[in-house]
Amino acid sequence: MTANVLILCAAGMLVTAYLMVGQKALFTTIRLFGLQSLLLALVAATIAIAESRHELFITAALTVTLKAILIPWFLMRTVDRIGIHREIEPFLNVPASLLICLGLTVVGYRVSTGFQEGAREVGHHLIGVALSLLLIGLFMMVTRKKAITQILALLTVENAVFLVAVGVTSGMPLIVELGISFDVILAVLLLGVLVQRIVGRFESMDISRLSKLKG
């Protein structure tokens, strides 16, 4: 039963990642990220109940409050304030991006079989999904022009690392987890300010314009 819920949540996270790649409306992308974080929290809570590791409840609660509520709220407020609601044409169009993401998922799944944990049924899917999310996140960071989408891509990578840490290993010490959570929220706050500065300077979120700053 636990294994089934874990696999279902991991698959849900992969679906949200694909929908994020296929989306250009920033609000929807932010909401999809919130959903992804909610599924991650569900993974942590399921493991906490199944293996009675109570410290994982704190992880789940942190994930929900920070990544499913606070960060999406903050990003939506930023988008609202600068008034830019859509991704401009990315470096790669949507169908081509999807094709590459398919390839990345295949790579992630193949690589997961190389791990000792990846040989088991649940571990195979969890590591496979996490590696795919990691690669898709990196890919989105490279191909998207909007700073907000890049923040979301970074957070997707963070979610992927968290999924492996929670689902496959015996978990990180609570103090490390707290540290990472505050790191993430600080990074998002700083990047949010940076986005507003970029928009103030160039009247656009297009980070490819930053190259004009060179003398």
Place this chain on the structure above:
Amino acid sequence: MSADAMLAIGAALLQAGGMLAAAPLLRTAIKKMKARLQNRQGPPLLQGYYDLAKLLRKETVRSDTSSWVYVAGPRIYFATVVAATTLIPVLVAAAPLEATGGILLLVGTLALGRFALATAALDTGSPFGGMGASRDMTIAALAEPALMLGLFSSALSAGTMNLGVLVRELVLQGPSWHPGDLLAFAGLFIIVIAETGRIPVDNPATHLELTMIHEAMVLEYAGPDLALVEWASAVKELVYLTLLVNLFLPVGIAMSLEPVPLLVALVAWAGKVFLLAVAVTLVESTNAKLRLFRVPELVSVSLGLAFLALAIRFL
């Protein structure tokens, strides 16, 4: 004729009749729920039947420049959709005419109906008909492979292409809990929205010809011809939703033809289709219609998901 064949034909007639009777209710229910979300009263639940009755009583008006293709279009479309209702399991874990074919026949039958309607739309020479047909085909060219790949993903888990056998296997095996199931479901859900002309793709309630897709194709039809098209579209929507709930959530489906399991299956089927209809309504109410050139992007997402659902079973 053997007794088995008689039973199959009887079941097919019953199932087709039931689906034909239930389909207008589904359409109106979605309209009503959408209206309630917008703080409107909405039409009475029987409005779909009133509309069909009204259209069927009216006289037939056809363009002088149209040929037999125009007359045949709605009839072939209606016939293919009725045929499709007999190829899927609804209440019982068996399709009445499953001996004739499985997934490929179902997809092909629906494609034939779409082809008939598109050629009929071109026949009058009206610019809107041609525009609608070209748009519908653009979406169909992407949606059809996605539909097939998504269904193949389920077929792979049970090892059969026959929908009746497939659902029986799924019930006997229990849920497989494979990531491919969820990916295929997500992909097929987008396909259902695209194929039934719901909002992010097409607006079923629009009166603006330039944004129409499906409506533009049938703009020239009036009276009983239009009634056939509308009715067939409603049945097609019900077929898609039934297929989705029975493939991915075959809970409560009857394994025998006794009255009690059949009654349970009827309630379960109605409940599941209703839940999916609520999901469709929510998507329709919370999204804006996409620009036409963005639609292939959305459908390609579903193609990607369906392909991944198939590929992931080999990884």
